[in-house]
Amino acid sequence: MKNSTIHFLCCLTTMLAVTVAALAAGEHTAPAQLPITSITLYRSGVGYFEREGSITAGDDVQLRFATDQINDMLKSMVILDPQQALQSVTYDSKEPLARQLASFGVDLADNPSLPTILGRLRGTRVKIVTNDGPVAGIILGGERREQAYDSAQQAIDIPFLNVVTDTGVRSINLTTMVSVQLESETLNAELTKALAALASHTTDRFKSVDLAFGGKGTRPVRVAYVNEMPIWKTSYRLVLPDAVNTKEKPLIQGWAIVENTTDDDWTGVRLALVASQPVSFQMDLSESLHINRPTLAVPMVAGAAPRIYQDGDAFQEKKKLMAMPTPGSPPVGSASSAPARPMKKLDAGSGGAFEVVMDAERGALLGARSTFGEALDKSSAAVGGEVGESFQYTLKDPISIARQQSAMLPILTSAIDGRRVSIFNRDDQIDHPMRGVEITNSSGLQLIPGPIAVFDGSTYAGDAEIGFLTLNDKRLLAYAVDLAVSVAIRDESSNTVRAIRIVDGLVEQTHRQVNTVSYAFVNKDETRDRTLLVEVQKQHDWQLTAPAKPAQETANLYRFEVTLPEGESGTLVVTQERTALQHIGVVGYDMPTLLSYATDGKVSAAVVDAIRNAAQLQGTINATSEKIARLEQERQAIDADQNRIRQNMTSISHDTDVYRRYLAKFDEQETRLEAIHVEVGHRHNALSAQREELAAYLRALNVS
Numbered sequence: 001m002k003n004s005t006i007h008f009l010c011c012l013t014t015m016l017a018v019t020v021a022a023l024a025a026g027e028h029t030a031p032a033q034l035p036i037t038s039i040t041l042y043r044s045g046v047g048y049f050e051r052e053g054s055i056t057a058g059d060d061v062q063l064r065f066a067t068d069q070i071n072d073m074l075k076s077m078v079i080l081d082p083q084q085a086l087q088s089v090t091y092d093s094k095e096p097l098a099r100q101l102a103s104f105g106v107d108l109a110d111n112p113s114l115p116t117i118l119g120r121l122r123g124t125r126v127k128i129v130t131n132d133g134p135v136a137g138i139i140l141g142g143e144r145r146e147q148a149y150d151s152a153q154q155a156i157d158i159p160f161l162n163v164v165t166d167t168g169v170r171s172i173n174l175t176t177m178v179s180v181q182l183e184s185e186t187l188n189a190e191l192t193k194a195l196a197a198l199a200s201h202t203t204d205r206f207k208s209v210d211l212a213f214g215g216k217g218t219r220p221v222r223v224a225y226v227n228e229m230p231i232w233k234t235s236y237r238l239v240l241p242d243a244v245n246t247k248e249k250p251l252i253q254g255w256a257i258v259e260n261t262t263d264d265d266w267t268g269v270r271l272a273l274v275a276s277q278p279v280s281f282q283m284d285l286s287e288s289l290h291i292n293r294p295t296l297a298v299p300m301v302a303g304a305a306p307r308i309y310q311d312g313d314a315f316q317e318k319k320k321l322m323a324m325p326t327p328g329s330p331p332v333g334s335a336s337s338a339p340a341r342p343m344k345k346l347d348a349g350s351g352g353a354f355e356v357v358m359d360a361e362r363g364a365l366l367g368a369r370s371t372f373g374e375a376l377d378k379s380s381a382a383v384g385g386e387v388g389e390s391f392q393y394t395l396k397d398p399i400s401i402a403r404q405q406s407a408m409l410p411i412l413t414s415a416i417d418g419r420r421v422s423i424f425n426r427d428d429q430i431d432h433p434m435r436g437v438e439i440t441n442s443s444g445l446q447l448i449p450g451p452i453a454v455f456d457g458s459t460y461a462g463d464a465e466i467g468f469l470t471l472n473d474k475r476l477l478a479y480a481v482d483l484a485v486s487v488a489i490r491d492e493s494s495n496t497v498r499a500i501r502i503v504d505g506l507v508e509q510t511h512r513q514v515n516t517v518s519y520a521f522v523n524k525d526e527t528r529d530r531t532l533l534v535e536v537q538k539q540h541d542w543q544l545t546a547p548a549k550p551a552q553e554t555a556n557l558y559r560f561e562v563t564l565p566e567g568e569s570g571t572l573v574v575t576q577e578r579t580a581l582q583h584i585g586v587v588g589y590d591m592p593t594l595l596s597y598a599t600d601g602k603v604s605a606a607v608v609d610a611i612r613n614a615a616q617l618q619g620t621i622n623a624t625s626e627k628i629a630r631l632e633q634e635r636q637a638i639d640a641d642q643n644r645i646r647q648n649m650t651s652i653s654h655d656t657d658v659y660r661r662y663l664a665k666f667d668e669q670e671t672r673l674e675a676i677h678v679e680v681g682h683r684h685n686a687l688s689a690q691r692e693e694l695a696a697y698l699r700a701l702n703v704s
Contacts, residue, residue: 034061034223038270040392041258043448044279046072047229056218057085061211064263069227070207076226085215091207106191115142115159115174125183128163131176137165232273233257234411234450236466238477240420240437242457252443254412256393260401268398273411275391275448275468391446414443422482424519425535425557426489433485433532434478435462441469454479476533484525485532485564492516498579500594500603502610505698507589509582515539519572523564530564536574546575586611586698587618610703617694624690628683635676638669 034051041047055061065073070091079086107120118126119142128135140162146155159174182188213221235255241248256273260266393411401407417440424433437454441447447469454461454477462479469475492515499510523530533551536558544550544558552559564570589611597603645662652659 034063034221036264036266036269038272039266040272040274041229041232042274042276043231044276045228045231046226048226049224051223052220054218054220055213057213057215059213061213061221061223063209063211063223065207065209065227066263067207070209072227073209073225076224078224079211080222080224081213081215082219082221083215085213087212087214089209089211091209106187106194108194114180115161118142118161118174118180121182121187124187126163127181127183128161128172129178129180130172131178135163135165135170135172137163137170140164140169227262230259230261232259234448235408236412236447236450236452237455238416238437238439238452238464239455240418240457240461249415250418250437250439252412252414252416252439253410254445254447256409256411257406258401258409259406260403263403265403266399266401268400271395271399271409273393273395275446393445412443412445412447414445416440417442420531421476422485422530422532423476423478423535424487424521424532427537430481431487433482433487435480435482436464436476436478436533438474438476438533440474441472444471446470452477452479482530484523484528485530486522486524488520490518490520492518497597497602500597500607502586502607502701502703503583505586505701507584507586507607507611509584511580511582512577513580514575514577515542516573516575519562519574521562521564521570521572523566523568523570526567529566532562532564532570534560534562534572534574536560539576539578542576542578544575545577546573586614586701587694589615591615604704606703610701614694614697614701617690617697621687621690621694624683624687628680628687631676631680631683635673635680638673638676642666642669 034053034055036049037052038050039047051063077089079089106117108117112120118139122139122141125138126136142159142161144157144159147158148155161172161174163170163172182191211223233256235257237253237255239251239253241250258271258273395409395411399407399409418437421436421438422433423436428434447466449467450465452464452466454464464477464479466475466477494512494514496512497509498512501508517536519534521532536550538556538558547560550558551561558574560572560574562570562572591612594603594608594611598605598608645666649659649662
């Protein structure tokens with residue numbers, strides 16, 4: 001052990017000496033450095049990185065990437081060399097782990113159990129120690145046997161290993177095995193390599209990418225690539241002016257939350273934050289791919305034999321897919337395609353969209369000596385603008401974020417148009433409206449979705465959440481419950497028949513359905529008025545009749561504005577109605593109800609007469625049906641009586657008076673049955689004619 005340590009120290013000293021000598025001679029032993037100079041982060045989970053620096057002919061540049069970022073680098077890296085003298089880009093190949101493990105003498109690719117591994121080592125000499133003693137021999141194979149393990153004779157599978165020993169074949173119960181040793185040094189080495197491959201695959205978190213440059217002399221080069229990155233996020237601070245001072249505008253401050261999850265420090269980096277979401281996907285380009293090749297038999301000379309050749313026309317060509325435009329999308333070059341607007345830079349903190357309008361007497365939030373407006377004005381550090389159809393924030397000054405660290409970066413400071421409101425929506429299921437603010441994005445910049453901390457003057461008032469706001473877009477924000485305003489609601493509904501007519505043989509009733517919601521508000525605040533926005537859910541296919549017009553309308557809501565003076569009450573009545581049609585059969589219509597509608601003027605006399613005529617025709621049909629039913633009942637009664645007579649006649653003598661009386665009655669009944677049969681036939685014919693008459697009457701019936 002001591003000699004090994006001395007030898008290692010000697011080797012280390014020699015290596016250090018060679019390194020120092022090489023450095024003294026001016027040799028390029030260390031790779032050239034290309035620091036990160038510019039980063040653009042997107043909200044689709046990727047970042048665009050640029051590295052810049054000077055290299056000399058013969059330099060190698062080494063970049064480190066997380067293993068799972070190699071694929072993004074391979075599909076996006078761009079290298080700009082003015083001499084175009086890049087010689088190679090190399091990286092460690094990534095053989096699939098399963099293929100690596102399958103290549104060793106001990107196949108561990110499928111995470112096999114120990115009995116499975118031993119079964120795969122057939123023909124290998126082993127030494128096995130069991131509870132019954134040691135066994136040495138050659139593995140013949142493995143098997144599983146069912147054995148009972150309790151008094152109920154329930155069976156389980158027990159693994160056994162069959163080993164050929166000097167005294168014969170022995171079956172070893174592997175549940176009694178203590179240890180096993182492979183006598184083959186080669187297989188032991190293969191097992192060690194397989195385990196090392198597993199360990200390497202688990203711990204290999206980073207890979208190096210080496211860029212080799214040729215050419216002549218020294219020159220600047222640039223390397224750019226796309227990597228997976230956390231989505232950059234935004235949060236805002238909104239400061240409301242005093243309620244009594246309506247001339248002041250709210251102030252908004254925006255922060256970007258950026259995370260450096262790379263293995264590099266970002267030092268003096270130009271940072272841009274883009275609001276668009278470019279299409280981005282992953283593709284495994286770093287892992288080696290192999291295709292399955294067919295295994296062919298070794299060619300052998302065989303006797304000649306006749307051969308039948310296949311017809312080449314039997315193979316059908318594949319159909320080419322036609323490129324079809326997406327339904328509903330405008331064709332390329334159509335008038336609906338908006339041209340890209342040129343980039344418009346907005347300098348933060350120097351007027352324009354970032355100009356802060358405020359009085360010096362505003363309350364302090366960040367300190368007693370500096371107003372909140374001054375603090376906001378000084379904290380703005382970004383330039384916003386549009387590039388093509390994407391909006392981005394570009395920080396004016398370079399930023400520095402250490403590896404695996406995060407930062408909050410100010411991107412917006414501006415006055416913004418807005419007013420205080422209270423917002424009520426009964427779906428919130430509370431008896432009070434929400435305190436809120438209605439803002440219009442007059443900042444000149446697009447606002448990205450994120451949370452907003454709202455301050456009422458210098459006091460924290462609550463949190464809100466904002467969606468995407470483009471320029472001059474208007475949005476409501478709710479940040480607290482307005483406990484000073486209470487709400488009571490009353491629902492009313494009605495359904496009345498407006499008109500009745502007959503169309504295509506059916507009674508068509510026109511209904512007027514009305515839903516009315518009455519709101520009563522009480523402003524208990526004795527010092528402040530309230531501007532109340534009431535949200536009412538739209539009903540499908542219903543029309544708003546009162547009030548005549550909402551203050552605002554969305555796809556699913558009406559918004560009505562109610563002014564509540566301090567300490568006073570107010571009401572709002574919202575009515576929605578619709579006209580619905582109901583179709584009823586003419587014959588089944590209730591005449592008393594129809595006559596009442598006629599009295600109210602909802603139905604004409606012609607409609608009443610038409611329905612009365614149809615009812616009379618139906619009455620004739622009903623009378624005929626009833627007569628047929630009575631005849632059928634009479635026939636059934638005669639059949640039952642004849643069965644009784646037949647049974648009695650079998651038990652008495654033919655020359656008795658009773659028998660003769662039964663015979664006479666039987667004859668009378670047969671005569672009546674014949675008459676019933678004829679009459680039922682006539683009645684059915686009449687019924688068919690009556691039904692056809694009613695159907696013809698209804699087919700041509702259209703009365704208003």
